Amino acid sequence: MILNINEIKELIPHRDPFLFVDTCEIVVPGAHGKSQKIFSNNEYFFKGHFPNNPIVPGVIIVEAMAQTAGIVVSYKLKEFKEKSVLFMSVNKAKFRKPILPNEMVSFEVKFMNSVRDVYKFEGNCYKENIKVSEAEFSAMITYK
Helix, strand or coil, rough: EEECHHHHHHHHCCCCCCCCCCEEEEECCCCCCEEEEEEECCHHHHHCCCCCCCCHHHHHHHHHHHHHHHHHHHCCCCCCCCCCEEEEEEEEEEECCCCCCCCCEEEEEEEEECCCHHHHHHEEEEEEEEEEEEEEEEEEECCC
């Protein structure tokens, strides 16, 4: 199942300028997903990171991986309308190559484990099928 931006917005609360996923493929609901993003040269963070040499900040890359995981988990739990996904931790983050404006990147996340409402995922970021970043992260799902 491939979700478009409007379907993604039904699952997570993120909006411009802090939504970093354009499409998301749910490979296994709650456990595995792939998303894509083109960071246009008009992104707000390029003005300061860095003038005359714009690159996507590492924290934005990790956030995009976490948003992908949030979409994957929220898709499985879509019957619960009043929920929030709260970022808790980042570990083992590595950044191998920069992502420049107008480059297509893909993010792949895989479920590692969960304890109660805390989910742990591993994520990878690819550019032209070459891994450029990776991280492990966890988030808590809260229900209202």
